[in-house]
């Protein structure tokens with residue numbers, strides 16, 4: 001018999017989102033219920049408040065729209081799927 005370890009997360013598991021500067025690793029943790037697309041846009045457009053490195057995302061681009069829709073969806077998807085006969089789970093790398 002072979003066992004396969006799978007690690008899956010579902011939207012109701014999400015409790016916070018972390019915004020982190022790739023360069024200096026300064027991070028801000030925001031609870032899911034406090035996620036806000038204006039705040040997300042500000043984080044992206046202001047760049048890192050510690051080392052001043054720009055995020056690389058720019059206003060009115062497809063990437064910025066995708067990023068903002070993703071942040072907005074994170075907040076809303078758990079409620080949208082609650083009570084439905086459909087589970088959506090994402091696989092993640094399992095910790096050893």
Ligand SMILES: [Zn+2]
Pocket residue numbers: 021022023024025026048049050051052053
């Ligand atoms: Zn930084």
